[in-house]
Amino acid sequence: MTSGAPSGDPAPRRRGRPSRTQAENGPATRDRILDAAREEFSERGYEKTSVRGIAKAAGVDSALVHHYFGTKEQVFEAAVTIAFAPALEAPAAIEEGPLEGVGERLTRFILGVWESPATRVPLLAIVRSAVNNETAAAVFRRLVAAQLLSRIARRLEVPDAQLRAELAAAQLVGIAMLRYVIKVEPLASADLEQIVARVAPVVQGHLTGP
Template sequence: MTDTAPGTGGRRRGRPPRTESAGTRERILDAAREEFAERGYEKTSVRGIAKAAGVDSALVHHYFGTKEQVFEAAVEVALVPALKVRDAVLEAPLDDVGERMTRFLFGLWENPATRKPLLAIVRSAVTNEAAATVFRRLVASQLLRRIAGEIDAPDAELRAELAAAQLVGIAMMRYVIKIEPIASADIERIVERVAPVVQGHLTGP
């Protein structure tokens, strides 16, 4: 509330106070992640995000634009580490890519900082086309197509998607719908069983 809202008039020539606006942006994005993760895309409103962040709706629009743009900015925090790890996954030799890909995905889900945006993406992508597009870009274009590029097989893309499907299905049952015993199982036991399956999809016969 004590924020100097840029755009409310006397915007000082030059840039807005840097640390303060960075703090406000972050607070809005935190609130957005919380709302999208909790309610999904459809039921989340810019007004609700603004309220949760303790700012005016106009400020949210000022920083990010439309609801779709707020969504993209909010889930990007999951995209950035995903791209970094993707590169690490791809730079290592292919013969344990299954385990690396599995650990990478569960690493994101088990980390509270990235679990929220992932929940936001999943809860939103199943009911909203804009969010589904973000999911497709995040998972398909940025991650799977690159992994497929490393695989020497005519059906490389389908293989990469079947591998991803195994991981997506576990994430759905463990983190979203929470079916037991998979929701509470030790993550190492799951990795142990699943990494060879992912590897088999990618490089098996």
């Protein structure tokens, strides 16, 4: 009688690698991991979130998280990219009309993203993580600079376009922080149209002013 597993049994997989069955789950598994990651980062922040915790929430093992995304930083960046996707459409607001009205269009778009509960919750998680952790902040800066500000700057036919785009973004991010994160009154309760009316000319000046 020979020792070892019967020939019909599956070969044992090497430690640290996902099983073939898990890997073949493909996009559905990857999406489930991302959903779990967004919830974990939102509830715990970057520091207290772990790959093991994300895996547990997604119902997979940690090796599968590493298989699809790599490090915790890479998981965070993937989750941030999806959550931040609505704001990345902002450059299109510049193309929807003449440059004379770009300040209002951009202001209305960005604040509208924050007004919607569906997009505000993941954005709050991103901002809170970036404020409290340098690694998360670096990911956020890279995403904002490469995919948002540079795209806006390329559409501005003015000198110092990158600086102008960054100043406009700083104006809007600052308002979002005070209104939606810190909730300073009366800004937190002010009517959105009133805010747009006051802020849009300032954003316009940053983008196209002398």
